[in-house]
Amino acid sequence: MSKKPLQFTLNGANKAVFVEDGQNLLDVLRREVGDFAPKYGCGQGTCGSCTVLIDGKPHLSCLTLAERSEGASIETASGLADGPDLHPLQDAFMEHFAAQCGYCTSGMLMAAKALLDHTPTPTREEVVEAIAGNVCRCTGYEPIINAILDAAARGRRFSA
Amino acid sequence: MTVTVTTYETATEAAHAIAAGTSTHFLGGGTLIMRALNEGDPSVRSIVMTGDIAMKQIRPAGAGMEIGAAVTMADILGSHDLGFLHSAARAVGGPAIRNMATLGGNLFARSPYGDLATALLALDGVVVLASGGGMREMPLSEFLAGRDGVAKGVVVSVRVSRPATLEAFRFHKVSRVRPKRIAVLTLAAHLPMNSGRITGARIAYGAMAPTPIRVPAVEQALEGASLDEQGIARALAVACEGCAPANDAIASEWYRREVTPVHLKRLLLGQAA
Ligand SMILES: Cc1cc2nc3c(=O)[nH]c(=O)nc-3n(C[C@H](O)[C@H](O)[C@H](O)COP(=O)(O)OP(=O)(O)OC[C@H]3O[C@@H](n4cnc5c(N)ncnc54)[C@H](O)[C@@H]3O)c2cc1C
Ligand code: FES
Ligand code: FES
Numbered sequence: 071m072s073k074k075p076l077q078f079t080l081n082g083a084n085k086a087v088f089v090e091d092g093q094n095l096l097d098v099l100r101r102e103v104g105d106f107a108p109k110y111g112c113g114q115g116t117c118g119s120c121t122v123l124i125d126g127k128p129h130l131s132c133l134t135l136a137e138r139s140e141g142a143s144i145e146t147a148s149g150l151a152d153g154p155d156l157h158p159l160q161d162a163f164m165e166h167f168a169a170q171c172g173y174c175t176s177g178m179l180m181a182a183k184a185l186l187d188h189t190p191t192p193t194r195e196e197v198v199e200a201i202a203g204n205v206c207r208c209t210g211y212e213p214i215i216n217a218i219l220d221a222a223a224r225g226r227r228f229s230a
Numbered sequence: 231m232t233v234t235v236t237t238y239e240t241a242t243e244a245a246h247a248i249a250a251g252t253s254t255h256f257l258g259g260g261t262l263i264m265r266a267l268n269e270g271d272p273s274v275r276s277i278v279m280t281g282d283i284a285m286k287q288i289r290p291a292g293a294g295m296e297i298g299a300a301v302t303m304a305d306i307l308g309s310h311d312l313g314f315l316h317s318a319a320r321a322v323g324g325p326a327i328r329n330m331a332t333l334g335g336n337l338f339a340r341s342p343y344g345d346l347a348t349a350l351l352a353l354d355g356v357v358v359l360a361s362g363g364g365m366r367e368m369p370l371s372e373f374l375a376g377r378d379g380v381a382k383g384v385v386v387s388v389r390v391s392r393p394a395t396l397e398a399f400r401f402h403k404v405s406r407v408r409p410k411r412i413a414v415l416t417l418a419a420h421l422p423m424n425s426g427r428i429t430g431a432r433i434a435y436g437a438m439a440p441t442p443i444r445v446p447a448v449e450q451a452l453e454g455a456s457l458d459e460q461g462i463a464r465a466l467a468v469a470c471e472g473c474a475p476a477n478d479a480i481a482s483e484w485y486r487r488e489v490t491p492v493h494l495k496r497l498l499l500g501q502a503a
Contacts, residue, residue: 092233092267113268115261121326128326133264203324
């Protein structure tokens with residue numbers, strides 16, 4: 071099987087790996103790079119637990135052909151906290167009990183970050199739309215929506 | 231199972247590779263083809279792609295617009311010139327899907343998908359296709375009707391007419407779950423008016439047949455009609471002519487037929503979906 075070289079930045083750090091033909095980005099992040107924040111839920115684009123930001127925009131890493139990420143800037147939930155300091159979204163998720171089993175959480179955080187990076191004071195409808203591609207089987211969504219609105223209301227800066 | 235991925239300079243070279251290969255597929259945004267790959271679908275053995283710039287362009291073409299096949303739903307939403315297609319692009323998936331899903335891939339998406347293709351049909355879409363034998367053009371309706379036969383090529387772009395006025399183009403996607411929604415049915419209408427009468431109406435449905443379709447019976451019934459309850463009555467009576475909707479997890483065939491005239495009426499009278 072042929073292997074192709076691939077370089078990108080992950081949460082600001084340079085990465086260089088070899089990928090197989092047809093391998094998806096989620097697989098590369100988890101297996102080759104060891105970033106376990108993005109989760110494999112469905113591999114079908116329906117759950118959103120694999121959501122990462124590519125050049126600032128939310129993408130489903132399970133449906134992204136890895137070799138297309140050459141030169142890209144990739145952000146995952148692993149890059150949100152600054153040492154012991156959590157990102158405001160992470161604080162708000164904890165305070166609002168927006169994570170139960172936590173499987174959806176890293177995808178939800180990245181979908182929310184993409185929203186707040188461009189729309190610092192979103193409406194409730196905009197929050198709902200931003201996480202429309204992310205499934206949560208535990209919380210019933212209300213705590214997640216409230217957490218994102220609260221993080222926004224605190225008026226902090228949202229670049230990780 | 232091994233899959234090979236090859237990148238070509240141009241759409242034409244990619245089209246040659248598809249024509250020469252077996253189980254060879256073009257990669258657009260990948261939202262459907264990567265699903266198949268992740269499932270180990272044996273019909274996907276080889277993938278070809280291209281960075282051909284012609285497929286990324288959005289530009290005026292005569293009185294209309296030409297939109298590259300690699301243009302994504304998010305690209306459409308970011309284009310002021312394509313304002314008339316914003317409601318259709320916004321109807322596709324969630325934000326991540328819209329950053330990935332391309333116009334070209336939408337033409338191949340199986341029912342009940344194909345929301346953007348439905349809008350393009352109502353705007354007299356013409357497909358520019360690179361195939362093993364060179365470039366050719368064909369009406370989108372013809373392309374969709376023979377889709378599985380003509381798919382041995384690469385769609386480079388689609389040309390559409392610009393609606394006479396923003397008000398003349400209407401798009402409704404009917405779904406049961408909000409905001410992430412798969413279509414019960416999708417309706418698009420282009421309704422140019424002349425002295426208060428409709429002239430040259432175009433009506434298209436998604437999810438009412440195996441591919442998005444034009445609805446000639448409704449178009450003919452609207453010719454010369456006024457846009458009021460009386461004027462559209464004949465069109466509503468033939469709302470489902472030529473349709474062959476599926477029974478699927480979203481809705482039964484019966485349900486789709488029952489609600490089509492209701493939603494067509496709302497679309498034509500400018501009422502909320
Ligand atoms: C979670 C989810 C939600 C979705 N929601 C919607 C929705 O609401 N509405 C909707 O319409 N669709 C929806 N889709 C389906 C799909 O995302 C879209 O139809 C999208 O536009 C497909 O485009 P793509 O570029 O991702 O296709 P790809 O996966 O890249 O390709 C799909 C097919 O088209 C062929 N193809 C792609 N581009 C070309 C080209 N230029 N020339 C020749 N062949 C080509 C490929 O070979 C393949 O067979 C959804 C999908 C997912 C996973
Ligand atoms: S794992 Fe990617 S959307 Fe479910
Ligand atoms: S917290 Fe369990 S799926 Fe969302």
